[in-house]
Amino acid sequence: MPRSLIDLLWRDHPDAPTGGSRGPRARVSTGDVVEAAMRLADTSGLASVTIRRLAEALDVSTMSIYTHVNGRDDLLVLMADAAYARMERPAYGRLGWRSRVQRVAEANLALLRAHPWLHDIDDDRTALGPGTIAKYDHELAALVPLGLEPVTCDAALTFVLDFVGASARALRPDPRAGEMAEHWPEWSIRLGAYLGEDYPLAQGVGAAAGEAMGAASSPSLAWDFGLARVLDALAALAPPRP
Amino acid sequence: MPRSLIDLLWRDHPDAPTGGSRGPRARVSTGDVVEAAMRLADTSGLASVTIRRLAEALDVSTMSIYTHVNGRDDLLVLMADAAYARMERPAYGRLGWRSRVQRVAEANLALLRAHPWLHDIDDDRTALGPGTIAKYDHELAALVPLGLEPVTCDAALTFVLDFVGASARALRPDPRAGEMAEHWPEWSIRLGAYLGEDYPLAQGVGAAAGEAMGAASSPSLAWDFGLARVLDALAALAPPRP
DNA sequence: TTGTACGCCGTACAACGTACAGTGTTATAG
DNA sequence: CTATAACACTGTACGTTGTACGGCGTACAA
Numbered sequence: 213m214p215r216s217l218i219d220l221l222w223r224d225h226p227d228a229p230t231g232g233s234r235g236p237r238a239r240v241s242t243g244d245v246v247e248a249a250m251r252l253a254d255t256s257g258l259a260s261v262t263i264r265r266l267a268e269a270l271d272v273s274t275m276s277i278y279t280h281v282n283g284r285d286d287l288l289v290l291m292a293d294a295a296y297a298r299m300e301r302p303a304y305g306r307l308g309w310r311s312r313v314q315r316v317a318e319a320n321l322a323l324l325r326a327h328p329w330l331h332d333i334d335d336d337r338t339a340l341g342p343g344t345i346a347k348y349d350h351e352l353a354a355l356v357p358l359g360l361e362p363v364t365c366d367a368a369l370t371f372v373l374d375f376v377g378a379s380a381r382a383l384r385p386d387p388r389a390g391e392m393a394e395h396w397p398e399w400s401i402r403l404g405a406y407l408g409e410d411y412p413l414a415q416g417v418g419a420a421a422g423e424a425m426g427a428a429s430s431p432s433l434a435w436d437f438g439l440a441r442v443l444d445a446l447a448a449l450a451p452p453r454p
Numbered sequence: 455m456p457r458s459l460i461d462l463l464w465r466d467h468p469d470a471p472t473g474g475s476r477g478p479r480a481r482v483s484t485g486d487v488v489e490a491a492m493r494l495a496d497t498s499g500l501a502s503v504t505i506r507r508l509a510e511a512l513d514v515s516t517m518s519i520y521t522h523v524n525g526r527d528d529l530l531v532l533m534a535d536a537a538y539a540r541m542e543r544p545a546y547g548r549l550g551w552r553s554r555v556q557r558v559a560e561a562n563l564a565l566l567r568a569h570p571w572l573h574d575i576d577d578d579r580t581a582l583g584p585g586t587i588a589k590y591d592h593e594l595a596a597l598v599p600l601g602l603e604p605v606t607c608d609a610a611l612t613f614v615l616d617f618v619g620a621s622a623r624a625l626r627p628d629p630r631a632g633e634m635a636e637h638w639p640e641w642s643i644r645l646g647a648y649l650g651e652d653y654p655l656a657q658g659v660g661a662a663a664g665e666a667m668g669a670a671s672s673p674s675l676a677w678d679f680g681l682a683r684v685l686d687a688l689a690a691l692a693p694p695r696p
Numbered sequence: 697t698t699g700t701a702c703g704c705c706g707t708a709c710a711a712c713g714t715a716c717a718g719t720g721t722t723a724t725a726g
Numbered sequence: 727c728t729a730t731a732a733c734a735c736t737g738t739a740c741g742t743t744g745t746a747c748g749g750c751g752t753a754c755a756a
Binding site: 697698699700701702703704705706707708709710711712713714715716717718719720721722723724725726 | 743748750752753754755
Binding site for chain 4: 232233234235236237262263264274275278283284
């Protein structure tokens with residue numbers, strides 16, 4: 213060690229290089245480190261995933277972590293891939309593309325809501341991991357009934373997943389909500405004064421949207437609206453219904 | 455000072471509280487700090503916007519920055535709002551909704567490509583700023599010809615902008631591209647070995663998509679594809695053509 | 697038995713945001 | 727004119743972060 217990121221990503225594959233057999237046997241494994249990091253991130257956010265806290269959680273010294281992971285950046289890639297690897301991938305059976313795409317969208321939404329820290333990991337190297345590739349393969353299969361060219365198929369999947377990602381991002385609770393609520397009485401007055409009669413459209417629509425959000429309606433209108441739009445868009449692409 | 459974030463956001467408004475008149479007059483203004491921060495972020499990324507570097511760029515002591523801005527988090531909000539405020543907002547004239555939406559999408563893409571650091575600022579308080587509100591108002595106006603309910607109108611705009619945001623994100627150059635290229639000869643071999651015959655769909659489509667990306671085709675196929683899909687989706691919502 | 701590959705760890709460093717306690721300057725109140 | 731209060735500005739210091747480096751002890755290979 214340190215093994216390269218690729219080998220760490222594929223550490224469960226039979227062909228993956230295993231560390232030599234000399235020296236004391238490891239008290240924790242790379243997998244342990246990744247799992248502990250995910251637990252930390254789930255409960256306290258990605259910012260709380262520090263090498264020191266990780267070491268403490270695993271009851272090892274700080275620098276020991278670097279025996280199992282090359283550095284924090286690489287760790288984040290391992291975490292993201294592990295999250296993708298753990299998603300369920302039920303067979304689609306005889307489902308049509310609409311149901312399939314809906315399933316894909318909902319599965320990704322659920323994933324991002326369970327692990328909001330995935331939003332904060334933006335590293336292209338994740339694409340090399342087994343979890344990411346398995347997920348990609350399974351989701352492409354959802355689009356097969358549409359009969360698209362390979363490149364178009366990839367673009368369509370990107371389109372769907374980008375929508376889900378953005379929606380999930382918006383649904384994520386704002387860590388500053390408390391501060392916002394605290395200052396709101398004062399700020400709303402000032403904002404009203406600044407706005408005056410300007411921007412009638414924004415004020416009208418903004419107020420309506422704000423009320424709708426506060427109301428007990430669907431948890432997110434944007435989700436229902438957007439998903440319907442995405443399906444509409446793909447339908448315009450599909451061959452005429454059989 | 456420190457004035458509250460709201461007053462800092464609206465610092466150019468006539469009703470905004472101006473600092474008292476006693477004491478030496480300020481060598482730099484809040485606006486200067488924000489502008490310097492934007493310049494720094496444009497050239498070296500948001501991570502390089504540190505209080506110390508900012509102070510150095512403005513030729514003031516580190517702690518002086520806190521006289522003009524409440525802290526780094528607030529500064530990021532001011533930067534984002536300033537970027538939105540500076541966007542051009544040409545009147546739509548007699549344009550139909552398709553052209554309008556296309557303009558909005560392209561303007562946002564251009565903005566995000568000019569200031570990629572906007573992706574890294576995720577703070578709801580930005581919504582209180584004059585630039586953000588002016589932008590929202592102008593973009594809502596693009597959707598007026600569609601004749602939607604206020605809440606739907608907001609959802610439709612969110613749909614469009616989310617698409618643009620995700621596309622711009624994907625277009626953003628990976629800071630780790632160098633490292634990736636360096637290790638690629640070795641990694642591609644290992645990845646091939648790990649993959650073997652598995653995931654034929656992902657391997658086929660991935661290869662095609664990779665080639666298309668490398669080819670001299672459109673800078674991004676996902677953009678053209680996605681924008682067409684977004685317009686299709688809104689069309690399904692529109693009243694029958696007059 | 698010896699050598700060596702390996703897991704583990706303590707110390708140290710540079711960089712970060714920012715709290716705090718000043719210092720000096722200026723418009724205003726008396 | 728003087729005293730005061732408000733203000734811009736600054737140096738020092740603390741707690742935090744990632745991680746480079748060198749050393750130590752263990753357990754298998756020769």
